[in-house]
Amino acid sequence: MPPVRxxxxxxxxxxxxxxxxxxxxxxxxxxxxxxxxxxxGKKRHEVMWxxxxxxxxxxxxxxxxxxxxxxxxxxxxxxLLKNGYADASLIAxxxxxxxxxxxxxxxVQTKETNFNATCxxxxxxxxxxxxxxxxxxxxxxRGCSSSD
Amino acid sequence: xxxxxxxxAAAAPPLPAGWTEHTAPTGKFRPTFVFRxxxxxxxxxxxxxxxxxxxxxxxxxxxxxPSPGQHGYAGDFEHGAQPHPLxxxxxxxxxxxxxxxxxxxxxxxxxxxxxxxxxKHLIPGCPQWLLVKTKLGRRFVYNPEKGESLWxxxxxxxxxxxxxxxxxxEKKTRIERDGSNKDEDAEITAAAEELxxxxxxxxxxxxxxxxxxxxxxxxxxxxEYEEVEVTDDEDEGNLSKRKKTEEDLExxxxxxxxxxxxxxxxxxxxxxxxxxxxxxxxxxxxLEEGAEGLTLTQEDSSALFKDMLNDYNVNPYTTWExxxxxxxxxxxxxxTVLPNMRSRKEVWGEWSRQxxxxxxxxxxxxxxxxxxxxxxxxxxxxxxPKLYWPEFRRKYKKExxxxxxxxxxxxxxxxxRDYISRLKLxxxxxxxxxxxxxxxxxxxxxxxxxxxxxxxxxxxxxxRYVSLKPSTRDPLIEAYVSELPPAPTNIDGSPEEYxxxxxxxxxxxxxxxxxxxxxxxxxxxxxxxxxxxxxxKGLLREGEQExxxxxxxxxxxxxxYIESDNAPESPTR
Numbered sequence: 232m233p234p235v236r237x238x239x240x241x242x243x244x245x246x247x248x249x250x251x252x253x254x255x256x257x258x259x260x261x262x263x264x265x266x267x268x269x270x271x272g273k274k275r276h277e278v279m280w281x282x283x284x285x286x287x288x289x290x291x292x293x294x295x296x297x298x299x300x301x302x303x304x305x306x307x308x309x310x311l312l313k314n315g316y317a318d319a320s321l322i323a324x325x326x327x328x329x330x331x332x333x334x335x336x337x338x339v340q341t342k343e344t345n346f347n348a349t350c351x352x353x354x355x356x357x358x359x360x361x362x363x364x365x366x367x368x369x370x371x372x373r374g375c376s377s378s379d
Numbered sequence: 380x381x382x383x384x385x386x387x388a389a390a391a392p393p394l395p396a397g398w399t400e401h402t403a404p405t406g407k408f409r410p411t412f413v414f415r416x417x418x419x420x421x422x423x424x425x426x427x428x429x430x431x432x433x434x435x436x437x438x439x440x441x442x443x444x445p446s447p448g449q450h451g452y453a454g455d456f457e458h459g460a461q462p463h464p465l466x467x468x469x470x471x472x473x474x475x476x477x478x479x480x481x482x483x484x485x486x487x488x489x490x491x492x493x494x495x496x497x498x499k500h501l502i503p504g505c506p507q508w509l510l511v512k513t514k515l516g517r518r519f520v521y522n523p524e525k526g527e528s529l530w531x532x533x534x535x536x537x538x539x540x541x542x543x544x545x546x547x548x549e550k551k552t553r554i555e556r557d558g559s560n561k562d563e564d565a566e567i568t569a570a571a572e573e574l575x576x577x578x579x580x581x582x583x584x585x586x587x588x589x590x591x592x593x594x595x596x597x598x599x600x601x602x603e604y605e606e607v608e609v610t611d612d613e614d615e616g617n618l619s620k621r622k623k624t625e626e627d628l629e630x631x632x633x634x635x636x637x638x639x640x641x642x643x644x645x646x647x648x649x650x651x652x653x654x655x656x657x658x659x660x661x662x663x664x665x666l667e668e669g670a671e672g673l674t675l676t677q678e679d680s681s682a683l684f685k686d687m688l689n690d691y692n693v694n695p696y697t698t699w700e701x702x703x704x705x706x707x708x709x710x711x712x713x714x715t716v717l718p719n720m721r722s723r724k725e726v727w728g729e730w731s732r733q734x735x736x737x738x739x740x741x742x743x744x745x746x747x748x749x750x751x752x753x754x755x756x757x758x759x760x761x762x763x764p765k766l767y768w769p770e771f772r773r774k775y776k777k778e779x780x781x782x783x784x785x786x787x788x789x790x791x792x793x794x795x796r797d798y799i800s801r802l803k804l805x806x807x808x809x810x811x812x813x814x815x816x817x818x819x820x821x822x823x824x825x826x827x828x829x830x831x832x833x834x835x836x837x838x839x840x841x842x843r844y845v846s847l848k849p850s851t852r853d854p855l856i857e858a859y860v861s862e863l864p865p866a867p868t869n870i871d872g873s874p875e876e877y878x879x880x881x882x883x884x885x886x887x888x889x890x891x892x893x894x895x896x897x898x899x900x901x902x903x904x905x906x907x908x909x910x911x912x913x914x915x916k917g918l919l920r921e922g923e924q925e926x927x928x929x930x931x932x933x934x935x936x937x938x939x940y941i942e943s944d945n946a947p948e949s950p951t952r
Contacts, residue, residue, distance in 0.1 A: 241787070241788070242787070243784045243785060243786075243787060244784055248784060249784060250696045250738075251696050253694075253696075253697075254696055254697055254698060254701070257701065288698070288700070292698055295728075296696075299728065299732070300728070300731060300732045300735055301732070301735075301736075302695075302696065302731075302732070302735040
């Protein structure tokens, strides 16, 4: 049996965690609220949207702190990824050209769709019809192509 | 945009019976100008005086103004009983300042537009005269020495002004050609500083308003201003526009135009004690365009936005969305200097990046403190034997000492338990423990020069130090410290050096010990050798003595040899 990690014997997080702790707590609170929110009057697939949105925001926050603002150390970044504060595979996509704003991994998973295509939110605004409002089924994204 | 304060007096109804019209002596007690001649009305029968023109019907409550006889307050009346926006701004605190200021200003603008001087310029060729431009784009000359100001330019000043205009046009074209010209700006701000100092020397004459050349009737006094405007081609072009605004002014709501923003910026800059140019908006060349409104460059606006972020002490680690949701900055006037959300976000990113770097550097420079020290101090203050550790933790879980991530919970618990158990010990034991702790500190850490305020961390982070009450502990430490020798001078400061030196000394001692051991060994060898030598010498001497003995012939003569020879003879054979 692996050793139980409780608050008592947990290693302290790497340096710099104190700075971002408050923001991460805010995200955690938002996530809790979203989890506990009522599903009354929502469509079946709409229920998960806020969850995806918050986890996307949080991943984006960590990604920007490390890659754009260079505010956190490598150790802290790895620790955050390991502890589930950000989605490593989503961040891996963001580093690739054409996927800079990707909303979620499901939206580029072509094999899960009927016509082997990506989600509607990956279509650039220029190629959509005028005033066509879209909200993708999987995560409620309103368009995440890089050219938007 | 040019505006005039001219009110068409022709529209005024005739005065009711008993009222007479008078001209108020304006501006004597005010540092700023008012360009309108103040008329007031006096009723001899009711001993009443008012600034508003009385009509047959009862005047509105707002229009009831105090008597102009009280000259000391004349300044306040001219603003329609509103306090001077700048004054209110100066006295108000810095945080609430701009908002209050904005509100005040807007209200004030709504009541009546008042002209005021905006920029001062040196006139080439006439060092004693200054060209002052007002907020509404009019110009007059001012002589700080004599305290004289004139709408009508004297002849010699006129030449200078024409020259000034030419220079101004040249500069404008140059700026358009190659962006902003920093040197020019600096020069102008320097000149402005000079003017300000000159103003200080003449306290009474701090820019009095130009004495209107005593026109007798209302109708032409405003038009006279236009007449004395320098015959400048751009002014000519504006004339018709100005005429139009005059008529519109009365019934139009006053919008918050670029002029106002510029004015506000300057005021804010003054409030923060900044020089123009320090807060991004350089007051020189751009303000001089005056009536046309000033243009903020891209850098200026982003710098302004950053200033705003700095002023609100925004946490650079938050997200942009939370910042906007908080709404604090959205209400600030500087929020709107950037045109759209995307540019704002960009500037925010840039700013937060810089700020985080700053914070990082600052933290590196700071002395790294042992996290144990505050925690132990906290324990000493709050821990009692009445609480078990879980209770204690629950009670104080919000305290920063209990939440410090540098210290593990396990360690915290251990220290708590140690501390509690030590509280139960008799005081004599605690004292002796403290004495032991003090005794084992090296002299460079604790010496006579160390005081109670800056004890070394080696002491502060020790449980033996905190387990005694300060009232008993401090005299003990003081007494001990006073007995110590002063700080060693050759060992200066850092313990690393001390370590190195210590190691060197140990090396040397070891070498010396080795040397003595070797010397001992050598000595031994020598002694042995001497012994051997001695021994062999003795042997030799013995042999010699034997020979000697053999040579000496006794009384027996040869007989002795013969007898002795008998015995060795037989083996030789």
